[in-house]
Amino acid sequence: MLKRFLILMMAAGAAQASAPAATEILQQVDQYRMPVNSFEANVRIEAGNGQEPGTYVIRGANYNQVLVEATSVDQRGQKFLTTDSGLFFYAPRTRRAIRLTPLQTLLGKANIGDLSRIRFSHDYDAAVLEGETDGCPAKSCVALELRSRNEAATYSKITLLAARQEGRYVPLKAMLYVASGKLLKIATFDTAKGGLPPTTRYADPQRPDEETRVVFEKVKAAEFPANMFNPRTLEQ
Numbered sequence: 001m002l003k004r005f006l007i008l009m010m011a012a013g014a015a016q017a018s019a020p021a022a023t024e025i026l027q028q029v030d031q032y033r034m035p036v037n038s039f040e041a042n043v044r045i046e047a048g049n050g051q052e053p054g055t056y057v058i059r060g061a062n063y064n065q066v067l068v069e070a071t072s073v074d075q076r077g078q079k080f081l082t083t084d085s086g087l088f089f090y091a092p093r094t095r096r097a098i099r100l101t102p103l104q105t106l107l108g109k110a111n112i113g114d115l116s117r118i119r120f121s122h123d124y125d126a127a128v129l130e131g132e133t134d135g136c137p138a139k140s141c142v143a144l145e146l147r148s149r150n151e152a153a154t155y156s157k158i159t160l161l162a163a164r165q166e167g168r169y170v171p172l173k174a175m176l177y178v179a180s181g182k183l184l185k186i187a188t189f190d191t192a193k194g195g196l197p198p199t200t201r202y203a204d205p206q207r208p209d210e211e212t213r214v215v216f217e218k219v220k221a222a223e224f225p226a227n228m229f230n231p232r233t234l235e236q
Helices: 002-018 022-033 112-116 231-235
Strands: 039-046 054-061 065-070 079-083 086-090 098-100 105-107 124-128 141-148 157-165 168-177 183-189 200-204 207-221
Touching (some): 022 124, 022 141, 022 157, 022 168, 065 112, 079 112, 086 231, 105 112
Antiparallel strands (some): 065 079, 086 098, 141 157, 168 183, 200 207
């Protein structure tokens, strides 16, 4: 009996040791969502309901500095810059950049933070949720609870479902909560194809049929001068 008990304990310990930590799972998810640190990407947002798609160029560096520039006709010239010190917005008719929150709506169900704070691991602390979570059977995926660690985070809490595929964890779905505890929306991640980040579909939990799709049409590694991510640069 003692021998059997020791074998079971060793097997359990080995399984626990081989299971990646929550932070490692989150880093793998982030790598899947944006495989390069310093990048330039073309993004299209499709909100449906007869709205014209919005198009944007995103330039990012060091995980926490991102400049989003609108290129579609109705928003052309608008710029959003996010750093650890906050989110800044500039429009051609304004004299200077103003501060916004990451929850500012960009188009449809997509917030500016959904584009400018792509990597979760920079803004959230992660922990594995024990037991089964709705939509996440224990044998096929893992559920993480993400808690915001800074004011730059778009959401106060995220329940992230990730599955192990081809030796790494990829995102399946995320429940996105605001400070009041309200479930604001649900993000569903399509399978990444052609070297592009996955298309993300955002929906109001009360109106799941009304989706907003964030589609990456092009992404490449790029380097930028440091002053590109200075709020004063927006006004030039």
